[in-house]
Amino acid sequence: MNKVVSGPQAALKGIEDGMTLMLGGFGLCGIPENTIAELVKLGVKNLTCISNNAGVDDFGLGLLLQKRQIRKMISSYVGENALFEQLMLSGEMEVELIPQGSLAERCRAGGAGIPAFFTPAGYGTEVAEGKEVRVFNGKPHILESALTADYAIVKAWKGDHLGNLIYKGTARNFNPMMAMAGKITIAEVEELVEPGELDPNFIHTPGIFVNRIFQGEKFEKRIEQRTVRARS
Amino acid sequence: MLNKNQIAQRIAQELKDGYYVNLGIGIPTLVANYIPEGIEVEFQSENGILGMGPFPFDGDEDADLINAGKQTITARAGAAFFDSATSFAMIRGQHVQLTVLGAMEVSETGDIANWKIPGKMVKGMGGAMDLVASAENIIVAMMHANREGESKLLTKCSLPITGVGCVKRVVTDMAVLDITPDGFKLIERAPGVSVEEIKNATEGRLVIEGEIPEMRL
Numbered sequence: 001m002n003k004v005v006s007g008p009q010a011a012l013k014g015i016e017d018g019m020t021l022m023l024g025g026f027g028l029c030g031i032p033e034n035t036i037a038e039l040v041k042l043g044v045k046n047l048t049c050i051s052n053n054a055g056v057d058d059f060g061l062g063l064l065l066q067k068r069q070i071r072k073m074i075s076s077y078v079g080e081n082a083l084f085e086q087l088m089l090s091g092e093m094e095v096e097l098i099p100q101g102s103l104a105e106r107c108r109a110g111g112a113g114i115p116a117f118f119t120p121a122g123y124g125t126e127v128a129e130g131k132e133v134r135v136f137n138g139k140p141h142i143l144e145s146a147l148t149a150d151y152a153i154v155k156a157w158k159g160d161h162l163g164n165l166i167y168k169g170t171a172r173n174f175n176p177m178m179a180m181a182g183k184i185t186i187a188e189v190e191e192l193v194e195p196g197e198l199d200p201n202f203i204h205t206p207g208i209f210v211n212r213i214f215q216g217e218k219f220e221k222r223i224e225q226r227t228v229r230a231r232s
Numbered sequence: 233m234l235n236k237n238q239i240a241q242r243i244a245q246e247l248k249d250g251y252y253v254n255l256g257i258g259i260p261t262l263v264a265n266y267i268p269e270g271i272e273v274e275f276q277s278e279n280g281i282l283g284m285g286p287f288p289f290d291g292d293e294d295a296d297l298i299n300a301g302k303q304t305i306t307a308r309a310g311a312a313f314f315d316s317a318t319s320f321a322m323i324r325g326q327h328v329q330l331t332v333l334g335a336m337e338v339s340e341t342g343d344i345a346n347w348k349i350p351g352k353m354v355k356g357m358g359g360a361m362d363l364v365a366s367a368e369n370i371i372v373a374m375m376h377a378n379r380e381g382e383s384k385l386l387t388k389c390s391l392p393i394t395g396v397g398c399v400k401r402v403v404t405d406m407a408v409l410d411i412t413p414d415g416f417k418l419i420e421r422a423p424g425v426s427v428e429e430i431k432n433a434t435e436g437r438l439v440i441e442g443e444i445p446e447m448r449l
């Protein structure tokens with residue numbers, strides 16, 4: 001079961017305007033930067049992108065924002081991304097902001113065949129508008145529905161030909177849940193290895209969730225907030 | 233009045249041995265610099281680490297190792313990495329004992345607003361809504377007044393809220409206050425700040441009982 005493709009172009013085969021994508025990463029940590037660059041090159045438009053953030057102005061999903069390729073963002077955090085905030089406030093781009101834990105769980109649910117679940121997060125806030133409320137153990141919860149995507153695009157540290165993946169550090173974040181929730185899941189990895197080279201005890205995403213895998217040509221791995229202490 | 237570091241220092245006194253703690257972006261992050269001696273706590277960051285250590289030495293930064301504020305960090309011996317769903321299972325499942333958050337407004341009933349100013353600014357809620365909906369012990373770290381000099385401790389939040397009736401304690405540059413059924417109960421004053429000054433700077437209902445001690449830092 002060899003899932004290896006030649007690169008991001010082959011991995012994105014079949015992508016069309018108007019599709020829904022999930023993209024892993026938290027800030028710029030663990031984002032599929034090679035595939036994002038290819039999406040910019042392909043110029044696909046009217047995308048719905050599910051991703052915790054939208055990169056920064058000139059990197060990550062910010063590149064797709066610049067080219068106005070995204071019709072709708074489903075995220076939890078805008079933060080310091082000025083263009084994201086501006087497109088949202090002007091109404092040029094539709095944005096659905098949802099609590100980060102609900103976002104993670106909605107992706108997990110989508111991949112796990114659970115159509116919806118109740119969570120206390122967002123009760124009594126704008127997020128709860130139009131959602132069913134039910135009380136469990138004396139506490140109100142809101143109904144959140146599962147999310148799936150036409151393409152889920154994740155980034156891992158190591159992967160093998162069967163699509164088994166291992167992530168590094170906090171670059172794991174949303175990648176494992178999104179990998180589960182794609183009709184087609186693309187994994188770009190820093191290091192592509194032969195089956196058997198990864199210890200089965202330490203696989204984070206089992207290959208069953210991955211359809212196409214390639215080794216990224218280069219990873220810039222930009223740091224958003226370089227924070228250090230002086231050597232004494 | 234306290235500066236931001238002193239607010240963090242005062243909040244650090246709330247840490248107890250064995251606590252798992254989630255620190256929000258801004259002043260809360262500074263709390264990690266003032267862990268009282270003789271106690272052990274573990275910091276959880278919702279982007280997927282337990283056992284967060286100090287910032288790395290210059291040159292040791294790792295793009296794959298950040299906190300929820302996207303700052304480069306280190307992992308302590310015994311740290312663990314996990315995905316976002318597992319991270320929020322820790323939070324929703326009440327496995328984290330203390331949450332420290334920043335806020336734009338807090339109401340006398342414990343509502344908190346910290347994600348949006350309609351028409352002007354949208355930061356997004358990030359993990360804050362999940363945290364405030366589930367954490368048993370939530371302390372807010374913030375300035376008593378906003379940049380315009382208006383009180384951030386209100387009868388009712390004017391901004392879209394992040395959570396309902398969830399804040400337990402507020403530590404500002406002027407005071408420590410608890411949320412009680414009667415409103416903000418004044419617990420401590422910042423050094424050199426009078427009860428009268430706190431009264432004037434607090435829009436919400438303020439409960440003052442007996443002599444109010446000065447904070448000790």
